[in-house]
Amino acid sequence: MVKPMRGAISSRHEADPFVRPSFPSDLDTPALVADADVVERNIGQMQRSMDEHGVLLRPHVKTHKSVALARLQLEAGAIGITVGTLGEAEVFAEAGISDLFLAYPLWVSPPKAERLRSLLERVDLLVGVDGVEAAEVLGRAMRGAERRLRISIEVDSGEARTGAPPDEAGVVAVAAERAGLDVAGVFTHGGHSYRSPGSAAAAADDEVRALERALASLMQAGVEAKSVSAGSTPTAHRSAREPVTEERPGSYVFGDRQQAALGGCVPADVGLWIAATVVSRSPDGHRVALDAGAKTLSRDRKSWMIGYGLLPAYPDAVVSELYDYHAVVDLPPDGSARPVVGEVVAIVPNHVCPVVNLFDAITVVRNGTTVGAWRVDAQSRSH
Amino acid sequence: MVKPMRGAISSRHEADPFVRPSFPSDLDTPALVADADVVERNIGQMQRSMDEHGVLLRPHVKTHKSVALARLQLEAGAIGITVGTLGEAEVFAEAGISDLFLAYPLWVSPPKAERLRSLLERVDLLVGVDGVEAAEVLGRAMRGAERRLRISIEVDSGEARTGAPPDEAGVVAVAAERAGLDVAGVFTHGGHSYRSPGSAAAAADDEVRALERALASLMQAGVEAKSVSAGSTPTAHRSAREPVTEERPGSYVFGDRQQAALGGCVPADVGLWIAATVVSRSPDGHRVALDAGAKTLSRDRKSWMIGYGLLPAYPDAVVSELYDYHAVVDLPPDGSARPVVGEVVAIVPNHVCPVVNLFDAITVVRNGTTVGAWRVDAQSRSH
Numbered sequence: 001m002v003k004p005m006r007g008a009i010s011s012r013h014e015a016d017p018f019v020r021p022s023f024p025s026d027l028d029t030p031a032l033v034a035d036a037d038v039v040e041r042n043i044g045q046m047q048r049s050m051d052e053h054g055v056l057l058r059p060h061v062k063t064h065k066s067v068a069l070a071r072l073q074l075e076a077g078a079i080g081i082t083v084g085t086l087g088e089a090e091v092f093a094e095a096g097i098s099d100l101f102l103a104y105p106l107w108v109s110p111p112k113a114e115r116l117r118s119l120l121e122r123v124d125l126l127v128g129v130d131g132v133e134a135a136e137v138l139g140r141a142m143r144g145a146e147r148r149l150r151i152s153i154e155v156d157s158g159e160a161r162t163g164a165p166p167d168e169a170g171v172v173a174v175a176a177e178r179a180g181l182d183v184a185g186v187f188t189h190g191g192h193s194y195r196s197p198g199s200a201a202a203a204a205d206d207e208v209r210a211l212e213r214a215l216a217s218l219m220q221a222g223v224e225a226k227s228v229s230a231g232s233t234p235t236a237h238r239s240a241r242e243p244v245t246e247e248r249p250g251s252y253v254f255g256d257r258q259q260a261a262l263g264g265c266v267p268a269d270v271g272l273w274i275a276a277t278v279v280s281r282s283p284d285g286h287r288v289a290l291d292a293g294a295k296t297l298s299r300d301r302k303s304w305m306i307g308y309g310l311l312p313a314y315p316d317a318v319v320s321e322l323y324d325y326h327a328v329v330d331l332p333p334d335g336s337a338r339p340v341v342g343e344v345v346a347i348v349p350n351h352v353c354p355v356v357n358l359f360d361a362i363t364v365v366r367n368g369t370t371v372g373a374w375r376v377d378a379q380s381r382s383h
Numbered sequence: 384m385v386k387p388m389r390g391a392i393s394s395r396h397e398a399d400p401f402v403r404p405s406f407p408s409d410l411d412t413p414a415l416v417a418d419a420d421v422v423e424r425n426i427g428q429m430q431r432s433m434d435e436h437g438v439l440l441r442p443h444v445k446t447h448k449s450v451a452l453a454r455l456q457l458e459a460g461a462i463g464i465t466v467g468t469l470g471e472a473e474v475f476a477e478a479g480i481s482d483l484f485l486a487y488p489l490w491v492s493p494p495k496a497e498r499l500r501s502l503l504e505r506v507d508l509l510v511g512v513d514g515v516e517a518a519e520v521l522g523r524a525m526r527g528a529e530r531r532l533r534i535s536i537e538v539d540s541g542e543a544r545t546g547a548p549p550d551e552a553g554v555v556a557v558a559a560e561r562a563g564l565d566v567a568g569v570f571t572h573g574g575h576s577y578r579s580p581g582s583a584a585a586a587a588d589d590e591v592r593a594l595e596r597a598l599a600s601l602m603q604a605g606v607e608a609k610s611v612s613a614g615s616t617p618t619a620h621r622s623a624r625e626p627v628t629e630e631r632p633g634s635y636v637f638g639d640r641q642q643a644a645l646g647g648c649v650p651a652d653v654g655l656w657i658a659a660t661v662v663s664r665s666p667d668g669h670r671v672a673l674d675a676g677a678k679t680l681s682r683d684r685k686s687w688m689i690g691y692g693l694l695p696a697y698p699d700a701v702v703s704e705l706y707d708y709h710a711v712v713d714l715p716p717d718g719s720a721r722p723v724v725g726e727v728v729a730i731v732p733n734h735v736c737p738v739v740n741l742f743d744a745i746t747v748v749r750n751g752t753t754v755g756a757w758r759v760d761a762q763s764r765s766h
Contacts, residue, residue: 028494030766062707084708104708107662107674107725111411130663133724161709162663162672191706279490280513280545289545291490295740295765299682323574324445324736325467325487325765326544341516342490353707357678357741360763379763380741382678382708383413 017267018260018312021346022368029277029344030292032359034374036366038271039253040072045269046236046252047076053240058082058101060231060250063353065378066362067095069253080124082231082248086115087381093123095377103187103229103248105130105154105162106138113141120145126184126227130154130164132175139179151176152185152227153218157210158203159191166213170221177223185227186214187248193234196304197261204230204238215243233264256352257310258302272362273346274309274355276327278339288329288339292347294322296358300351309347314339319347357382400650401643401695404729405751412660412727413675415742417757419749421654422636423455428652429619429635430459436623441465441484443614443633446736448761449745450478452636463507465614465631469498470764476506478760486570486612486631488513488537488545489521496524503528509567509610513537513547515558522562534559535568535610536601540593541586542574549596553604560606568610569597570631576617579687580644587613587621598626616647639735640693641685655745656729657692657738659710661722671712671722675730677705679741683734692730697722702730740765 023033050057059073060082070081070092080099083089089100105128108116119125129135129151142149153172156163164172166188173183188210193203207230218225230239231248240247254272255265276292297309299322307319308327316336321328327347331338339345349355356362362374406416433440442456443465453464453475463482466472472483488511491499502508512518512534525532536555539546547555549571556566571593576586590613601608613622614631623630637655638648659675680692682705690702691710699719704711710730714721722728732738739745745757 026494028492028498028766105663105672107660109411109660109725109727111409115411131724134662137725160665160670161704161706161711165666168666277490277492279517280488282543283548283551287543289488291766293765294681294683294737295763298677299684299737300677301682321544323544328544341514342492342520344492354677354682358763358765380678380743382676382741383411383674 018270018310018348019268020312021273023275023344023346024365024368024370027275027344027363029275030296031275031363032356033273033275033363033365034254035271036364036371038269042253042255042269042271043072043076046249047078049237050240050247051077055240055244056246058229058246058248059253060084060103060248061092061378062088063250064253064356064374065376066374067092067097067377068374070097079246085382086112086119087383088378089119089125090115091378091381093119098123100124101126101152101229102128103189104128105134107134108138108141116141117145120149126150126152128152128154128187129172129176130162132172135172135176135181136179139176139181142180148180148182150182150184152187152229153183153214155186155188155210155214157188157190158206159189161191163188166210167217169214170217170223173218173223174221183223183225185225185229186211186218187229190230190232190235190239193232194258194262194302197263200234200263201238204235207235207239208241208244211243233259234262251352254352257348257350258305261305270348272352273348275344276347278341278343278345281341285338286331286333288331290327290329290345291325292327293325295324297322297327297347297349298351298354298358300354302350305350309349311345311347313345401653401693401731402651403695404656406658406727406729407748407751407753410658410727410746412658413679414658414746415739416656416658416746416748417637418654419747419754421652425635425638425652425654426455426459429632430461432620433623433630434460438623438627439629441612441629441631442636443467443486443631444475444761445471446633447636447739447757448759448764449757450475450480450760451757453480462629468765469495469502470766471761472502472508473498474761474764476502481506483507484509484535484612485511486572487511488517490517491521491524499524500528503532509533509535511535511537511570512555512559513545515555518555518559518564519562522559522564525563531563531565533565533567535570535612536566536597538569538571538593538597540571540573541589542572544574546571549593550600552597553600553606556601556606557604566606566608568608568612569594569601570612573613573615573618573622576615577641577645577685580646583617583646584621587618590618590622591624591627594626616642617645634735637735640731640733641688644688653731655735656731658727659730661724661726661728664724668721669714669716671714673710673712673728674708675710676708678707680705680710680730680732681734681737681741683737685733688733692732694728694730696728
C-alpha cells in the first residue's frame with residue numbers, strides 16, 4: 001500500500017473528469033491506446049496558443065518517439081522538433097525530418113563525435129552545451145568539419161539538474177566561439193514546474209528571468225543569440241513571452257495524470273491509456289491484479305501522487321504496487337462498483353513519457369474503433 | 384533529494400564490496416554491460432546448488448529476455464525455462480526452446496486464446512491458473528485442441544498479489560479437470576522476500592508451507608500434482624526442499640543492488656552495470672548529472688533503499704533524482720574523490736529486470752574488453 005503524502009492528490013478528486021474510453025473488443029492486453037481525435041485536438045490547441053503568443057513551437061518528441069506524430073506536429077505549424085538523445089536525432093533524421101534541436105548538454109566521446117558528424121551531413125542540428133569544458137571537447141571533435149556546428153547554451157532556471165548559471169552564459173559562449181562553434185541561442189527547462197501542483201507559474205517566471213539574464217551575459221560578452229528557448233508542458237503557455245522565441249513542450253500531445261494535476265492539461269485532454277485485463281481477484285474482493293506491471297506502467301510516481309496510475313472507471317481504486325507483469329489494485333471496502341476478473345480497464349499513466357518508451361507501437365482509436373497504429377520508432381534510443 | 388527511510392541501507396555500507404568494473408574505452412553511453420565471467424559463474428553456482436538440493440531449476444527468463452542466456456542456463460542443466468507473458472513464450476519458442484512454464488494466472492481473451500493454441504502446436508507449455516473462472520475460460524478456449532492443455536495452480540504464500548488460497552487449490556483443480564484441462568502442478572512465488580532485508584528465510588518457509596497445504600488440498604480432491612514449484616532469487620536456496628520439486632529464480636544471473644541487500648547474492652556476484660557519462664557538474668561541485676535517466680535505470684526503488692542505483696567507485700554518492708535522460712547524483716560535501724565531467728561511471732541497478740527491458744542488447748565484456756553482445760530478444764514483450 002502506498003502511503004499518501006501530505007498534500008497528496010486523492011484519486012477521487014482527480015478521477016471524475018477523466019474520459020472513460022471504450023476500447024475495441026479484440027484488443028490484446030496490456031496495450032497502449034491513444035484516441036486520435038484527442039491527440040489531434042491537443043496538437044492543434046498547443047500550436048494555436050503558441051501562434052497567439054507569437055512564439056515558435058518546437059515539440060519535444062521524447063514523449064511519443066513517433067515519426068507519424070512528429071509529422072502531425074510539423075503539419076500543424078511546428079518549426080522543427082526537439083530531441084533528447086543523439087539516438088532520437090538519428091531516427092527522426094532518417095525519416096526526413098531535418099530541423100532538430102538536441103536540447104541536452106552533450107558530452108562528445110569519440111563514438112558520439114562520429115555519429116554527430118555523420119548526422120550533420122544530413123540535417124540542421126542544434127546541440128546543447130552547458131559548460132566551458134564540454135564546449136571545448138565539442139569544438140575539438142568538430143575540427144575539420146565542413147560547416148561550423150551550431151550550439152545553444154543551456155542555463156539553469158531553478159531545476160538544479162543541468163545548465164550553467166545564467167550569468168555565466170557569456171563565459172560559455174566565448175569559449176564555444178573560440179572552440180570554433182557557432183552560438184545560436186540559449187535555452188532552459190523549468191522542470192521545477194513538476195515539483196508539486198501549483199509550481200508552474202513561478203517556474204515559468206523563473207524561465208523568463210533566467211533567459212533574460214543569460215541574454216544580458218551574452219551581450220556583455222559580445223555574442224548575439226537568435227533562439228531563446230524555454231519549455232515544459234506545464235510552463236509552455238506561461239513563459240511564452242519576451243524574450244522567449246520558442247517553446248519545447250512534449251507531454252501535451254497525450255496528457256497524463258501528472259499534467260492534469262500540474263495544470264499542464266485538463267483531465268479531458270488526456271488521450272492515452274494503458275488497457276489492462278483483471279487477471280485475479282483476492283478472496284475478500286478488496287484487491288485485484290491487472291496484467292500491466294512495471295514493464296508497462298513504469299514506476300514513475302511523484303511524491304505527491306497516490307498509486308501508479310489512475311482508473312477513470314474506478315476513481316477510488318489505488319494502484320498500490322507494481323511487479324514486472326502485475327499491478328495490484330486496492331479497492332475501497334464500501335459497496336461501490338468493482339472490476340470483475342476478465343474485465344478490461346483503462347489506466348491513465350502518471351507520466352506518459354517512460355510508458356510510451358516501453359511499447360513498440362500505440363494502438364490508435366477513434367470512437368472506440370481501431371483505425372491504425374503509431375510506431376514508437378525511437379523506442380529505447382536512450383543513447 | 385530522496386529521504387532515507389527508517390532502516391534504510393546506507394550507500395557506504397553496501398558499496399565497498401561491489402566490483403568496480405573497467406569498461407572498454409570505445410563504449411558509447413548509456414550502455415548496459417555484463418561481465419561474462421561473472422554471469423557464467425552465477426549460472427553455474429545456482430545450478431550446482433539446485434543439484435545439491437535435488438531440485439530442478441527452471442530459471443525465469445524475464446530477467447534477461449535473451450535466447451543466448453537461456454541457452455547457457457539450459458546447457459548448465461536447467462530443465463526448461465519460466466516465462467511471464469505469452470509474448471516471452473513466443474520469442475523463446477521461436478528460438479527452439481520447447482519446455483516452457485508460463486508462471487502467470489493467464490486470462491485467455493479471444494486474441495490470447497488464438498496465440499496460445501498456435502504456441503501449443505510447437506512447444507510443451509505449462510500455463511498458470513489461479514481461480515475457477517479462469518480455469519473455465521481457459522478450458523472453453525482450448526476445446527477441440529489436439530491435446531489437453533497442462534496447467535499449474537498458483538497459490539498465494541503470503542505475497543498477496545495473485546494465487547488462490549492454498550486450501551482452495553483442490554477446488555480450482557477439480558474445476559480445471561472438468562473444463563478439460565490437465566492439472567500438472569502447483570506453484571507459488573514468495574515475493575514477500577523482497578519486502579525488506581531479512582525477509583527471505585521466512586518467505587521461503589511460507590512457500591514450502593503453502594505448497595504443502597496446496598498438495599493436501601489437491602489430494603483431498605483426488606488430484607495428483609507432479610510439479611511443485613517455488614521461486615524467487617532470495618528464496619531459491621532456502622525453499623529447495625520437500626515437497627518442492629522445482630525452483631524458478633530469475634535475477635541471480637546478473638545480481639543487482641536489491642539482491643545483494645536481500646541475501647539473493649553477495650555484492651561480488653553482481654555482473655551487470657549501466658555505464659553512464661558525467662555530462663554536467665553543478666557550480667559548487669556537489670552535484671553531477673549523468674546521461675542515464677529513468678529510461679535507462681528505471682525508477683525501481685524499494686522503500687528501504689536510498690537512490691536509484693549505486694556507484695561502486697563513489698560509494699557515498701546518491702542517485703537522488705531521475706529524469707527521462709538525466710540522473711542527478713548528489714556528492715558528499717567532504718573532500719572524497721568526485722567524478723569529473725566526461726568520466727564514464729558504472730551504476731549497479733536497484734532491480735535488474737526492468738532495466739534490461741529498456742535495452743535491445745547487452746554489451747558483453749571479459750576483463751574489460753568487449754567480446755560480443757547478448758540480444759534482449761523479448762524486449763517489451765509484456766503482452
